[in-house]
Amino acid sequence: MITLKELAKQLNVSVSTVSKALHDAKDIGPDTKKRIKEAAELYNYKPNRTALALKANKTQTIGVIIPDVLNQFFAKVLHGIEEYATTHNYDTIVCVSHDQMGKEAKSVDLLTQGRVDGFIISLALETLLNQEFSHIESIQKNKKKLVLFDRTTEKVNCDKVIINDEKSIFDATKVLIDSGNRKIAFVSNIEDLGIGQMRKEGYRNALKANNIEVNNQLEVDLTNKENPHEIIINFLKANKIDAVISADNTSGLMFQSIVNKEMPKVSSKITIIGFSDEKTAQLSYPPMGYIDQNAMKIGEKSAELLINKLESKTKTDIRFEMPFNINIRS
Amino acid sequence: MITLKELAKQLNVSVSTVSKALHDAKDIGPDTKKRIKEAAELYNYKPNRTALALKANKTQTIGVIIPDVLNQFFAKVLHGIEEYATTHNYDTIVCVSHDQMGKEAKSVDLLTQGRVDGFIISLALETLLNQEFSHIESIQKNKKKLVLFDRTTEKVNCDKVIINDEKSIFDATKVLIDSGNRKIAFVSNIEDLGIGQMRKEGYRNALKANNIEVNNQLEVDLTNKENPHEIIINFLKANKIDAVISADNTSGLMFQSIVNKEMPKVSSKITIIGFSDEKTAQLSYPPMGYIDQNAMKIGEKSAELLINKLESKTKTDIRFEMPFNINIRS
DNA sequence: TGCAAGTTCTTTTAGTGTAATCATAGTGGA
């Protein structure tokens, strides 16, 4: 952790000579330059990033605020952000809002004070319920850049990376219908989220579009339930189903395990699709179908949009809709 | 983002007066103090953290380097770190090593240059294989503090938070034996990790300690296998088992789903224990037993150790062994 | 030969936001 000053002293030149030499300025003599560079190498000199940040008023750091790191979706997005940021020479500071507006606002506040250049945020549930965005708007007031993803709002103008939740479930349901399934159950443990509602809409709309009656007997709500297994078992006893759509990334797994146990003879014939990925889908047997939201790409895209704004490569706000893939076992 | 200077100009006083007033220095007149504080409130003045960092040579930031964010264990540890750090007024910069030594070293290098005060690291697989720790040692050379967790090494002296992998599996296996199980299978998809080996040792030692013959026919290796389902199915056909121990946090789930399908009549009688948590265990039916490593607490403890060092509350290196809990369905 | 102009290298200065130390002006009491 040697500084320019110390290096200069060692070499008996001024601080600025060292600085210039290391920046390959043309007005420094070739031998001086060489001498200085060698010394810098020797002492492993690296400019202090804090000092650079202060001088340039640019921290090369992105603030990420997500509702939850334990959720696979957000973890994957974070992963994508981290990867893109690192390769573009930015650091990533992570804050978790726990879906609480207060924590979200506090994180924004803390990071705004010269800590980060911009934010990538997926809004807390509470923020969306209250429709209270003043803390988010303060980001822009303070001239920081902002990208929202997944949990966004129309009330704030900024870059956004969104997912067409309605369409993804619509399409998945249609796939099931097209393969001849009629009695399609809908399981969800995120009925309390807006995206949960939109996904349910997608399911219902797909049924309607194919002249299948919507029957809320087939909609299984596991949200915050104590006894999900019992609910599913009772449901299976009461209803004969062809296929299952899961609105989240875990209840499909649970469903499959129970179907296997309770109705092993037909379980292979019941197709289950959830929001998941290759690896997780493999955990169920037979492997679940899954809607891949490309979570990592969402992270990468968000970071890309933000960094482009920070480096003035784009001026206008971009609304990017991430495409999704539907994979089912054949 | 108003600065002291601007505030001073507004109020027609000097910068230092404002600074002092806001710090409640006793040598500032009460009405001046009040006037300044009101203005600071009005303009929402907050000291610039970068400037503070430069001045105090303290960033109030922790660098966390983990092999993978998508792994539930590391995500939980990160969560614990973030939580403890936030409540103690530290930010958390996250880097992912992807188990590559090069990335780990680069992250260390980048963050060492005045970016963070200390590190919390779980070593990359490659680092452990190569037994090459110079980049880790450089942290201490640069007077930064260091805490290692889970994937640690005896070759570096620092605070450590460790898990007794051997004992956790040993105890879990013993629980199974004590309930009368004899043919206990061992499944793992982390045979390539040191902890995977230690866990297998724990399993074997428990068998030996209870006079049960170790039979490597019962040890199922799924590490990096293309067709894990097939392997498990074949295994089940060839061996009649009483119980299963999983060395990782996913293969147990897969096993349960397959057992349900292939042998529904006895599947309830086959107890499966893996490394997991309440919520994940619930995804299998019947719910898996699980060894809870208290991952979040590992994160909290690591952050606590680091921050205590940073704030000179402790001097000596601490080696903390995190206790674990074994939960099985009754 | 002498000196201006130009070239090459190096140093000085300024500035980023903050806080601690040091300095100064003004007031009131002895």
Place this chain on the structure above:
DNA sequence: TCCACTATGATTACACTAAAAGAACTTGCA
């Protein structure tokens, strides 16, 4: 009048970069 005290201001340092200034030297031309 002078000291002590109060209130405020100026300076410095943190590590760095960029712009401007300065010094030393060479070149070119009368």
